[in-house]
Amino acid sequence: MTRSFYVSLFTGAALATMMIMAPGALASTQAATPSPSPSPSAQVPVQQGTDVAALPGATAFGDTPPDTPETVSFILRERNLPQLKAAVEHGVTNFLSVSQFAATYGQTPANIAQLTAYLAKFGISTQVYADNVDVVATGTAGQFDQALSVQQKQFHVPAMSRHGFSPIPAQTVHGTAQSPMLPGGIARNVLAILGLTNYGPFSSQAVHVNRSVTKPQAGSSNSCVALTGLASACHLPSDFAAEYGLNPLYKNGATGAGRTLAIVTLAALDPGAPQFFWKHVANVPASNRSVTVVNIDGGPGAPSDASGSGETDLDVEQSGALAPGANVIVYQAPNSDPGFADAFFTAASVNTADSVSTSWGESETVIRAAVASGTEPPAYVAAFDEAYLELAIQGQSGFDAAADGGAYDDFYELGTTSLSVDNPADSPFMTAAGGTTLPWTGQLTGPDGTVTVTVPRERAWGWDYLWQPLASITGTSILDTVEANVVGTGGGFSVLEPTPSYQQGVPGTQNFHAVQYLTPTDFETIAPGLTEPTAWTFNPTPGVSRGQGSGRAVPDLATNADPESGYLLYEPSFAGVGEPVLQGGWGGTSFSAPQLNGSAAVIDSFLGHRAGLWNPSIYAFATGSSSPFTPLQESGTGSDNLYYTGNPGQVYNQGSGLGLPNMSQLAADFAG
Numbered sequence: 001m002t003r004s005f006y007v008s009l010f011t012g013a014a015l016a017t018m019m020i021m022a023p024g025a026l027a028s029t030q031a032a033t034p035s036p037s038p039s040p041s042a043q044v045p046v047q048q049g050t051d052v053a054a055l056p057g058a059t060a061f062g063d064t065p066p067d068t069p070e071t072v073s074f075i076l077r078e079r080n081l082p083q084l085k086a087a088v089e090h091g092v093t094n095f096l097s098v099s100q101f102a103a104t105y106g107q108t109p110a111n112i113a114q115l116t117a118y119l120a121k122f123g124i125s126t127q128v129y130a131d132n133v134d135v136v137a138t139g140t141a142g143q144f145d146q147a148l149s150v151q152q153k154q155f156h157v158p159a160m161s162r163h164g165f166s167p168i169p170a171q172t173v174h175g176t177a178q179s180p181m182l183p184g185g186i187a188r189n190v191l192a193i194l195g196l197t198n199y200g201p202f203s204s205q206a207v208h209v210n211r212s213v214t215k216p217q218a219g220s221s222n223s224c225v226a227l228t229g230l231a232s233a234c235h236l237p238s239d240f241a242a243e244y245g246l247n248p249l250y251k252n253g254a255t256g257a258g259r260t261l262a263i264v265t266l267a268a269l270d271p272g273a274p275q276f277f278w279k280h281v282a283n284v285p286a287s288n289r290s291v292t293v294v295n296i297d298g299g300p301g302a303p304s305d306a307s308g309s310g311e312t313d314l315d316v317e318q319s320g321a322l323a324p325g326a327n328v329i330v331y332q333a334p335n336s337d338p339g340f341a342d343a344f345f346t347a348a349s350v351n352t353a354d355s356v357s358t359s360w361g362e363s364e365t366v367i368r369a370a371v372a373s374g375t376e377p378p379a380y381v382a383a384f385d386e387a388y389l390e391l392a393i394q395g396q397s398g399f400d401a402a403a404d405g406g407a408y409d410d411f412y413e414l415g416t417t418s419l420s421v422d423n424p425a426d427s428p429f430m431t432a433a434g435g436t437t438l439p440w441t442g443q444l445t446g447p448d449g450t451v452t453v454t455v456p457r458e459r460a461w462g463w464d465y466l467w468q469p470l471a472s473i474t475g476t477s478i479l480d481t482v483e484a485n486v487v488g489t490g491g492g493f494s495v496l497e498p499t500p501s502y503q504q505g506v507p508g509t510q511n512f513h514a515v516q517y518l519t520p521t522d523f524e525t526i527a528p529g530l531t532e533p534t535a536w537t538f539n540p541t542p543g544v545s546r547g548q549g550s551g552r553a554v555p556d557l558a559t560n561a562d563p564e565s566g567y568l569l570y571e572p573s574f575a576g577v578g579e580p581v582l583q584g585g586w587g588g589t590s591f592s593a594p595q596l597n598g599s600a601a602v603i604d605s606f607l608g609h610r611a612g613l614w615n616p617s618i619y620a621f622a623t624g625s626s627s628p629f630t631p632l633q634e635s636g637t638g639s640d641n642l643y644y645t646g647n648p649g650q651v652y653n654q655g656s657g658l659g660l661p662n663m664s665q666l667a668a669d670f671a672g
Helices: 028-032 081-090 098-103 107-119 141-148 223-228 236-241 247-251 273-280 309-322 337-350 363-371 379-393 464-474 478-484 572-577 589-607 615-622 661-669
Strands: 001-005 043-045 059-063 071-074 125-128 135-140 153-158 161-163 165-168 171-175 181-183 189-194 261-265 291-295 326-334 354-359 360-363 397-401 431-437 439-447 450-454 511-515 518-527 531-538 544-548 558-560 567-570 582-587
Touching: 028 059, 028 478, 071 107, 071 141, 071 589, 081 153, 081 615, 098 337, 098 661, 107 135, 125 354, 135 141, 135 337, 181 337, 181 379, 189 337, 236 309, 236 589, 247 589, 247 661, 261 309, 261 337, 261 567, 273 309, 273 567, 291 450, 309 326, 309 567, 309 572, 309 589, 326 337, 337 354, 337 379, 354 589, 363 518, 363 558, 379 397, 431 589, 439 464, 450 464, 464 478, 478 531, 531 615, 558 589, 567 589, 615 661
Parallel strands: 261 326, 261 354, 291 326, 354 397, 397 431, 431 558
Antiparallel strands: 001 531, 043 181, 059 153, 071 135, 071 189, 125 135, 153 171, 161 165, 439 450, 511 544, 518 531, 567 582
16 A cells, blocks of 8 residues: 655755754765866856755745845865875874864965955955865855845745654745856865855754653652653663763763863753753763853854754753763854854864764755755755864764664655665764664553553664554554654665775675665656655565665664653753753754764773774774674664664664664773
């Protein structure tokens, strides 16, 4: 039986929506291939960010007032890019300073001076980041219109509903459908121009449940259960530390002291939220560490639940609790193309943070559709890879969430039903954090009865184990239940990024086992030259099949992320929407990424130096004589992300990567 699920498709345009997790890179060949050398004086087009005029339902209603203030980022092409990528993928041992990076990989001072002098002729001021890659320009719409030969318009953009997740609100913004122009001698050094629209396409999405579980008895001694009614989903960072081997490092005196971790986010931190969580909820010992908020390009505005402050709160709460001695920097940026890029380039150019994480991202299908429709250029996503490369070559560890749509990352974005992974978890220059479900038992109660659910052992996170119980207690058809619960850890193969050298030859990174509950059907053209399925058939009892894949395999490792075995979140902004400010039942791989960030700070303090990008090392460790990871090799419907399941006898599988980390053993391996 074929059932058409919710689909929000494009008519000649693609919607650049964002879920939890930050844009990465398109195919490296697209990013590295420069345009033919233009005449130095002839005006030539340069790729820009989101083309707001092409968004579904966008309507123009006049010219942008010329005195409108604007911030525009000019992302320059990194030099010696093949050399840089090779060095990062093979593992960096001698980290560069920012000045060394700028001298080798940034643009030359002469080329930058050409750009800044040209913009100054129109009254536009510029700030050149220390890496010589990001140039942030400030001026007015009229000045940028003249300098870049465009005419910006005002647009109404309707709200973008996203099945199962919070919508992107309706917005009134400026933008242009015209390609910005620069003299050829300058344009050849500019990868992308971001900021000719102030449209905010990015939406944070943590996963929350308020079901499951036997209701607490009156006077329960478990304050979390008494507060939330969630018996299995009230974990604290200390539970993570015990589960994944951080406690021996604490006993050895490694707490993150002397290290700094950073969060890159697009929503404002609730003032005082992490400090309250650490002291009154997580019982973290007080230290002299600092929490510094850095507003990028003016900042994201006031904290609010609608803007995603809960995401920022949880990122800082979790990472800081696991590294109680580490300083924390929050790079919070406007929800805009240049804001997000500038946040990463700031973290790299300042080079204070030893590790960086973010929990924002989008499906590769969104990127492919956006590029095909012209709403997003290949250079836009390549610009973020440039930032990740700089972080890595400077020894700054980078972590990102692998997504929460299982193997079908795009289902809750465009609504297509093909296999898809998330970006930038697909970037070879970030460590992708996948998710698992811890063992738990609880009762689900609904209008049609009560069912006991038991997860006997830690497994890859996929809510297929809940489909039949939820259908039974709600009286909902199994197909409707499946549609509402295509949820689990992101994982699979990238179609945009090639297999990095550190994954080549690692058993399991090119072959897989799968359980195909869902078979894609009803193919439609969603963008010029891009055809995707928009429905699927459902098989409740799939067998195990085998196959071969290619491209960057995602994720790299996995930790608990299922809201059913999830965590507490303290978010003061909940009060604005009438919700308790402390809630249980929160999860998603957006917890895994900051938890790995905090773990990295602890490991760095144990080592006495930065570990750098984890990926080249951890794949080598995993194939050594004593791996610091426990692979989840169970093959079948007992441990899968709705498609990919365990690879028996293999080092890697696409449901959980290299597996469950033992942080103390991992630290010893880094030390060795």
